[in-house]
Amino acid sequence: xxxxxxxxxxxxxxxxxxxxxxxxxxxxxxxxxxxxxxxxxxxxxxxxxxxxxxxxxxxxxxxxxxxxxxxxxxxxxxxxxxxxxxxxxxxxxxxxxxxxxxxxxxxxxxxxxxxxxxxxxxxxxxxxxxxxxxxxxxxxxxxxxxxxxxxxxxxxxxxxxxxxxxxxxxxxxxxxxxxxxxxxxxxxxxxxxxxxxxxxxxxxxxxxxxxxxxxxxxxxxxxxxxxxxxxxxxxxxxxxxxxxxxxxxxxxxxxxxxxxxxxxxxxxxxxxxxxxxxxxxxxxxxxxxxxxxxxxxxxxxxxxxxxxxxxxxxxxxxxxxxxxxxxxxxxxxxxxxxxxxxxxxxxxxxxxxxxxxxxxxxxxxxxxxxxxxxxxxxxxxxxxxxxxxxxxxxxxxxxxxxxxxxxxxxxxxxxxxxxxxxxxxxxxxxxxxxxxxxxxxxxxxxxxxxxxxxxxxxxxxxxxxxxxxxxxxxxxxxxxxxxxxxxxxxxxxxxxxxxxxxxxxxxxxxxxxxxxxxxxxxxxxxxxxxxxxxxxxxxxxxxxxxxxxxxxxxxxxxxxxxxxxxxxxxxxxxxxxxxxx
Amino acid sequence: xxxxxxxxxxxxxxxxxxxxxxxxxxxxxxxxxxxxxxxxxxxxxxxxxxxxxxxxxxxxxxxxxxxxxxxxxxxxxxxxxxxxxxxxxxxxxxxxxxxxxxxxxxxxxxxxxxxxxxxxxxxxxxxxxxxxxxxxxxxxxxxxxxxxxxxxxxxxxxxxxxxxxxxxxxx
Numbered sequence: 001x002x003x004x005x006x007x008x009x010x011x012x013x014x015x016x017x018x019x020x021x022x023x024x025x026x027x028x029x030x031x032x033x034x035x036x037x038x039x040x041x042x043x044x045x046x047x048x049x050x051x052x053x054x055x056x057x058x059x060x061x062x063x064x065x066x067x068x069x070x071x072x073x074x075x076x077x078x079x080x081x082x083x084x085x086x087x088x089x090x091x092x093x094x095x096x097x098x099x100x101x102x103x104x105x106x107x108x109x110x111x112x113x114x115x116x117x118x119x120x121x122x123x124x125x126x127x128x129x130x131x132x133x134x135x136x137x138x139x140x141x142x143x144x145x146x147x148x149x150x151x152x153x154x155x156x157x158x159x160x161x162x163x164x165x166x167x168x169x170x171x172x173x174x175x176x177x178x179x180x181x182x183x184x185x186x187x188x189x190x191x192x193x194x195x196x197x198x199x200x201x202x203x204x205x206x207x208x209x210x211x212x213x214x215x216x217x218x219x220x221x222x223x224x225x226x227x228x229x230x231x232x233x234x235x236x237x238x239x240x241x242x243x244x245x246x247x248x249x250x251x252x253x254x255x256x257x258x259x260x261x262x263x264x265x266x267x268x269x270x271x272x273x274x275x276x277x278x279x280x281x282x283x284x285x286x287x288x289x290x291x292x293x294x295x296x297x298x299x300x301x302x303x304x305x306x307x308x309x310x311x312x313x314x315x316x317x318x319x320x321x322x323x324x325x326x327x328x329x330x331x332x333x334x335x336x337x338x339x340x341x342x343x344x345x346x347x348x349x350x351x352x353x354x355x356x357x358x359x360x361x362x363x364x365x366x367x368x369x370x371x372x373x374x375x376x377x378x379x380x381x382x383x384x385x386x387x388x389x390x391x392x393x394x395x396x397x398x399x400x401x402x403x404x405x406x407x408x409x410x411x412x413x414x415x416x417x418x419x420x421x422x423x424x425x426x427x428x429x430x431x432x433x434x435x436x437x438x439x440x441x442x443x444x445x446x447x448x449x450x451x452x453x454x455x456x457x458x459x460x461x462x463x464x465x466x467x468x469x470x471x472x473x474x475x476x477x478x479x480x481x482x483x484x485x486x487x488x489x490x491x492x493x494x495x496x497x498x499x500x501x502x503x504x505x506x507x508x509x510x511x512x513x514x515x516x517x518x519x520x521x522x523x524x525x526x527x528x529x530x531x532x533x534x535x536x537x538x539x540x541x542x543x544x545x546x547x548x549x550x551x552x553x554x555x556x557x558x559x560x561x562x563x564x565x566x567x568x569x570x571x572x573x574x575x576x577x578x579x580x581x
Numbered sequence: 582x583x584x585x586x587x588x589x590x591x592x593x594x595x596x597x598x599x600x601x602x603x604x605x606x607x608x609x610x611x612x613x614x615x616x617x618x619x620x621x622x623x624x625x626x627x628x629x630x631x632x633x634x635x636x637x638x639x640x641x642x643x644x645x646x647x648x649x650x651x652x653x654x655x656x657x658x659x660x661x662x663x664x665x666x667x668x669x670x671x672x673x674x675x676x677x678x679x680x681x682x683x684x685x686x687x688x689x690x691x692x693x694x695x696x697x698x699x700x701x702x703x704x705x706x707x708x709x710x711x712x713x714x715x716x717x718x719x720x721x722x723x724x725x726x727x728x729x730x731x732x733x734x735x736x737x738x739x740x741x742x743x744x745x746x747x748x749x750x751x752x
Contacts, residue, residue: 247585292701293709296646296657302613312603448657449699494585498592505596524615529708532615540613547604551597558593 009158010151017110017150024114031122042126043535051123052537053549058119060512060553062112064233065560066188067226067511069109070181071234072102073153075268077174084167094261096160098238103157104564106150124535127526134201134213135191142187149180185230186223193218196522197290198530205530217290221283228275233507235269237561240504243497244565246490256490262500263328267403269503270321274396274467277460287521294528298521302540304359306517309543311356311388313510315349317503318395322349324499325402331492333485335409341401348398355391358382381444389456390440393463397433400467408474411481421477425470432466435459508557512550616641621715623736627722630735634723637716642705644720658702659695665729671695680732683721684742687712689749706746714739 038044046054076098083091121128132139156173163170193216194200200212207213242262249255288295299307326342329335358379381387413421439459443451522528524538532538540546619641621633638644638661647658659667672682675693685692690702705712705720712720718735721742725731733741 244586244589247589288701291703291709293643293646293703297643301643301646305608309604309608313600445654447697494588498589501589501592502596505593506600509597509600523613523709525709538615542610542612543608544605544610547601547608550604551601554597555594 006155006158006162010154013106013150013154014147016107017147020107020110020114021117024117028118028121031118035122038125041534042124042129044123044125046119046123050537051535055116055119055123056516056549057553057556058112058116060515060550061557061560062109062116063515064508064511064553064557065105065109065112066184067230067233068237068561069102069105069234070185070227071230071232072098072105072238073156073174073177073181074231075235075238076102077171077178080167080174081171084171090257090260093257094264097241097261099157099160100568101238101241101564102234103153104567105561106153108560108564124526127531130205130527130531131191131194134207134210135194137210138187138190138214142184145180145183145187149177149184152177152180182223182227185226186219189223189226190214190216190219192518193222195527196294196518197287198527201530205527217286218283221279221286225276225279225283228272228279229511232269232273232276233511235265235272236504236507239265239269239500240561241265241565243500244562245569246492246497247494248569252490259489259492262497266321266324266500266503269507270317270399270403274464277392281456281460291528294521297523298517303517303520305543306513306546308357308359309513310510311353313506313513314392315353315356315395317506317510318399319349319353320499320502320506322346322399322402324496324503325406327493327496327499328406329409331488332406332409333488334412335406338405338409341405345398345402349395352391352395352398355382355387356395358387384444385456386440386443386451389443389459390436393436393459394433397429397436397463397466400470401429404470404474408478410484410487411478412484413477413481415477415479418477421473424473425477428466428469428473432462435462505554505558508554509550512553513546516546516550618713619716619719621713621719621735625735627731627734630719630722630733631726631731633716634719634721634726637712637720638723641716642710642712642720647701658698661724661727663728665725665727665731667695667728668724669729678741679725679729680721680738680741681745683724683733684717684738684745685748686724687717687720688742688746692749704749714742717742 035044043051045051076095079091079098080095082088083095152173156170156177159170159173194213197217198213199216200207200209200214202208239262242258242265246255246258246262249258284295284299287298297303322345329338329342415421436459439455439462443455446455520540523540524533525531526533541549619633619637621630625633645661649656649658649660651662652660668683668686669679671693672679675682682693687705690704691700694700703710705717715735718733718738721733721738722731725733
């Protein structure tokens with residue numbers, strides 16, 4: 001791949017994308033002529049599984065790949081920049097490996113996008129026409145930006161080796177790639193924003209203001225939430241790639257490199273995920289301010305049990321990453337000093353997980369609602385936001401401590417105030433944890449508005465202040481520290497890599513579920529309160545059926561990702577053979 | 582290497598099976614279908630009107646998403662158990678007929694906010710709730726029945742309801 005000329009590479013990429021997109025448009029035109037007319041209210045039916053499930057699978061697959069190809073370039077260029085400024089070849093290599101991954105994944109993303117492009121207007125012509133009428137110009141803008149993105153992506157990838165001495169320019173290309181990616185995300189978030197929290201139209205659905213239809217309640221918070229989640233997801237896939245390469249590595253050198261890559265990617269993924277509750281909160285606030293009923297329906301109505309499922313999934317992710325970090329201690333000389341703390345961290349995680357999993361009682365029938373009221377008589381106290389927020393924050397705090405222990409485990413501070421520093425560390429942890437706990441208890445006795453708008457942000461704020469204080473203190477305290485021994489990268493049992501894979505699998509499932517919930521918030525509306533869904537699929541399925549579809553999407557996605565990984569390894573082999581030959 | 586990849590595939594498929602099993606076996610299995618229009622017959626008896634109202638409050642109207650049955654700490658919206666009596670008292674304080682106050686609370690809820698609560702309810706006659714006149718009057722009857730005197734009837738109260746909808750800026 002490296003041997004290909006830059007121009008040739010770009011041209012190849014553009015032709016490939018045009019061919020995929022062109023095939024989509026041709027297929028669309030042909031199907032429109034061949035297929036019977038849509039029903040009077042604007043629907044065609046997909047055989048066997050139905051239109052809704054088909055669109056669900058294709059859209060979510062496209063979304064997963066899009067998240068991947070928009071998320072990975074963010075930290076690829078960050079790594080490249082840091083590697084360039086610090087003259088660190090290893091960082092440049094990891095950045096290049098990330099770039100290989102997303103460049104190849106672009107093709108799959110385009111194929112999925114093209115399938116979606118054909119499916120939506122064929123199966124939902126009236127709805128598509130309406131969306132084009134309201135937001136049509138943004139679709140054409142999307143096409144232009146997408147071509148720009150493809151062009152810059154291929155230029156960025158193929159010029160990597162040639163621009164070794166012009167890193168400044170190359171990094172700028174990477175930044176441009178991310179700017180274009182962010183623009184794509186902004187445009188698509190506007191579409192979803194309009195469908196969920198519509199504005200700029202009159203009671204009959206006619207366009208009043210296009211800008212208002214773009215700039216809806218959900219637009220920017222959804223963009224921010226997706227932006228952060230894409231980084232988390234992209235880093236997760238990169239960690240899975242590293243784990244896959246570690247497992248299949250043949251030399252110690254390869255194992256060491258992919259062990260380090262897996263660790264770096266996993267820490268980026270989990271580290272950035274700390275921002276998700278914050279941006280999720282912003283998104284929630286906007287949904288509530290658009291329509292309180294939609295917000296509550298989403299948080300505590302039909303979807304209430306899926307939040308319990310979310311707790312199961314995120315709790316599992318935190319267990320996997322902690323398990324990975326605890327195993328990683330074994331490769332750190334001097335880490336034996338910290339083994340004793342692991343059991344306490346495990347207990348905190350376990351208790352927090354139990355609280356987080358406690359369901360908020362949801363009455364399923366009129367009789368049950370009359371009998372029990374809104375909350376479960378016994379478990380209701382643990383099933384509410386006050387307890388759950390506290391449990392979530394304490395889980396994250398425990399995870400951060402696992403990370404802090406790992407980072408410092410092979411070092412011994414040499415500063416004169418090391419003893420006081422250790423005491424300060426303990427004080428920060430205790431104050432932060434106790435503060436979060438007490439605020440959580442106090443949350444029970446205040447009105448909902450105070451709990452949501454004041455106490456929850458303070459809890460998260462306290463957690464972040466604690467985190468930053470610990471991080472800064474550690475950096476000062478361990479400056480010039482005595483190194484007990486270098487990390488033995490590559491000396492990890494294989495099961496540690498399965499933990500990394502498990503994180504990615506769980507996160508993919510979680511993304512599928514949250515995507516469904518976000519779309520399901522519209523209930524039986526294509527455009528909430530404006531355009532009703534009158535198709536036979538205009539209902540929310542059982543959680544069981546939703547789980548089946550999410551699982552199908554997850555497995556299909558991971559299979560395609562495995563194909564991308566395999567293709568990279570094949571290409572590397574070909575390049576290696578060419579070099580030798 | 583092959584053994585490692587096989588284990589990896591088992592983990593991927595195994596985890597997915599666990600998640601789908603939880604989704605199918607541990608979570609409640611009900612569908613959420615679009616509400617149907619509930620037909621309220623002209624001249625319906627008061628008891629039947631209250632009963633239809635209750636069905637809407639706990640179902641189609643989605644009122645219990647925010648309201649609670651009995652008062653409790655941190656509740657988002659007034660409790661249903663004594664809401665009829667509370668509304669009679671509020672109407673008296675405002676010096677307006679109870680019917681006006683009850684209908685206004687449903688079709689123009691931002692106009693009067695009960696102390697201690699926030700302006701968060703959406704009007705019930707517009708999408709997404711879209712209750713019909715008969716359905717709104719049935720809900721009003723149910724609310725009044727909670728500690729107050731039921732004064733509304735169908736279709737007798739339609740003009741009062743229409744007047745409140747007009748005041749709210751609707752048709």
